[in-house]
Amino acid sequence: MKSKIWIGIIGAIAAIILIYYFTSSSSAESAGILVSVKKGEFVIDITTTGELEAKNSVEILGPKGTRDYRIWNMTIQDIIDEGTLVKKGDYVATIDPSELTNKLKDSQLELEKIESKFIQTKLDTSLDMRKSRDELINLAYAVDERQLVLDQSKYEPPATIRQAEIDVEKAGRSLEQAKENYKIKRQQNIAKMQEVSLNRLKEQRNLDGMKDLIQDFTIKAPEDGMLIYIKDYNGRATKTGSQINAWNPVVATLPDLSTMISATYVNEVDIRRVEAGQMVEIGLDAFPEKRFTGKVLRVANVGEQRPNSDAKVFKVSIEVNEKDDLLRPSMTTSNRIITEKAENKLFVPLEALFNLADSITYVYKKSGLNAVKQEIEVGESNRNEVIVKMGLEEDDQVYLNKVSGMEKSDVNLLPELNGKRKQEKLEGSKPNVPDTIRKDSAGGEFKRKRKAS
Structure with a gap:
């Protein structure tokens, strides 16, 4: 009888152990996807969308x-x-x-007006100079007449002779003045003719230039x-x-297809990490199976505001190393700019990170049949993963989402970070917890940050 009781007790205990084992195991497994902590080369990159164009x-x-x-x-x-x-x-x-044609017609009308003015000025100056020459001839005759009167008055009284001499002097002076005036008037008329001639020449050249220019349209x-x-x-x-x-x-342009570049834009947050000479992995949206390599050719020094984007972006030109007949201008490219490579680093997916009170970064680490909240110190990150400086070892396993039933569980804190946490608390600062940064083709960014459990 006693042996049966002990057998029943032992069976009950075994059943309880089995139930606990399977329920706890299934509970942990149902918590989410497990991933292992990896160790190796960690690539920090920036992904952008660009457009192919010829380098030359x-x-x-x-x-x-x-x-x-x-x-x-x-x-x-x-x-x-x-x-x-x-x-x-x-x-x-x-x-x-049409605009040049209208100007050409206006120029023709203007040239006709100038031509008419030229002819009119030419006739006016010719008449004016002829009148001046006739006046000189008449004044020369007047001097001869006065001289003849003087010669005939040598037997006249002295007063008459003196009057004749004065008349001769006055006639001679009038002749000299007329000659001087003639010279000045001649220069004046030459200047008038030069002015209208230059105006006509200028307008003629203007008309001829427009006639030649219209051929270039x-x-x-x-x-x-x-x-x-x-x-x-x-x-x-x-x-x-x-x-x-x-x-x-x-x-338009006639591109040299032998050397292509991908013109892309990087937002102002990431541009400090981009330098000329960095390697780039390039893909074509039209041919997903095709992969190319390239390098950063130049980085703009001044940012600009692209349409439909609130962020300032900087233009980056990436030269494609390979030559391929498939490469055509205006093709859309995906560019992965390798900004840095770190060797022998531990890293986990960004989805595995959680924050507590914006001051502690932790993961759900698998420990035996259960999970624990383990604090970690993180470093640089890329689009998908982040470097773990402290708190995990290679091949440790972490969950990509929260484990149900552990919301009120304590976090296993790292003693090495106590001083840092106290300093941050005193300064009122927040730790450098990386966000997942997603960039669109226009250089904008979308941030995803884990909330505290």
């Missing part, structure tokens, strides 16, 4: 010299399709010449190549109906 290209320019005729903006009346292969001298586009290819539309500040292609300005009359 030939610009197809519209008419030059339009500023001389106060034409500041011109409209593209017609342009061939983007991607068309052209030969040197082939037709590319037509610029609307039909644009032809300067070299062989594939025609690519240029884009304005807002990213819109310059095509039929678009306007170009007189300071930069570029209509």
Whole structure:
């Protein structure tokens, strides 16, 4: 009888142990996905979206010299399709010449007016000079007459002779004055003719210049190549109906497809980590199976505000190392800029991090059949993972989400961080807990931060 009682007691205890084992094990397993702490090379990168363009290209320019005729903006009346292969001298586009045509007509009317004024001035000066010459001849005759009277009055009384001498002197002086006036009037009329002649010449040159310029409103290819539309500040292609300005009359480009670059934009938070010469992994949205390498060619020194984005971004040019016929201008690229590589580092997914009161970073670490809240010290992070400086070992396992039933459990604190926590508490600062930073193609960012349990 006693043996049966002991057997029953032992069986009950075994059943309780088995029930506890399976319930606790299933509870821990149902808590979420377990991942192991990894150790190895940790890559810190920045991912952006870019657009392919040729490193070198030939610009197809519209008419030059339009500023001389106060034409500041011109409209593209017609342009061939983007991607068309052209030969040197082939037709590319037509610029609307209506504004220049109106100015040309006005110039023709102005030239006719100046021509009429030129003829009128020429006739007026000719008549004026003829009148002056006739006056000189008449004054010379008057001097001869006075001299003849003087010669005939030598037997007259002295008073009469003196009067005749005075008349001769007055006539001679009038003649000399008329000669001086003639010289001045001649110079004056020459100046008048020069003025109208210069006005006529200036307007004639202006008209001839516009006649030559209007020929440039039909644009032809300067070299062989594939025609690519240029884009304005807002990213819109310059095509039929678009306007170009007189300071930069570029209509399209003929890219050199042998060397391509990916033009991308990095937000102001990450730009400090980007430098020329850094390696880049490049993918094509159109051909996901294709992978290329590149390097950062240059980084803009001045930020800009892109359309539909509140963040300031900096333009970064990435040169593609490989050559491939698939690479075409305007293709969308995914760029992974490798900013730093750290060797022999422990790291875990960002999803495994949790915060307590914005001062303690911890993970749910698997410990035997259960889980514990373990404080960790974190370092640099990338898009998916973060370096663990302290608190975990290689091959430890952590959960990617909260373990149910542990909301009120204590966190196993690291003694090494006590002084740091006290200092942060005194300064009222928060620890450097990395957020997951997701960047869109325009350089904006989305942040995801774990809330305290």
